Amino acid sequence: MAFEELGRDADRENSKGRDKLVGVYIAILAVILAICSLGGSNAQQDATQQNIAASNVWAFFQAKNARRQALRLHADEFEVMLKATPAMPDDARKSIEEKVASYKELDKSLTSDPKSGEGLDELFNKGKSLEADRDQSLQRGPYFDYGQALLQIAIVLASVAIISGGNLVLLASFFLGALGSAATLGGFTLAFPLPFAG
Known part of the structure; x- marks a missing residue:
């Protein structure tokens, strides 16, 4: 009789020890889940911010391009006027030639302005860079989505393993x-492709 009670006491102690370890494991999963959730939220916010920034850059690009096109049209009209009117008075010709020269100079600065970074060439590169950053942030989202779902299911299964005492559920x-955890790491690093995300 005493041996049976000792055996039961040992089983209860082993069960308590196992349950404590599973509890610690669940706590670790919960921490990883919180980090995963934070990463997913940040990826979505980054994608939204970069999308807005890219839209603003492209709107500015279009406005500058429209202005450049208007300048080019005016310069072309003045050049045609100069060719069509050879008998134009010298002071009028000089004034128009200066205007054409100033339009062409402004055209150059609208096309490329490395100093301010607001030339069309610079804006194009900036817009493309923001789009690439946005796309990368969007690419991170599915990693975090799958990571959260897998971690939540793992926590539930570990909780069931405490109640049922089943090792197969704990292995799952x-x-x-x-x-x-791997999906969470992949979301932060993009170190490997997500095989089941289209």
């Missing part, structure tokens, strides 16, 4: 927890 939780 370990497997899903590892996948969820």
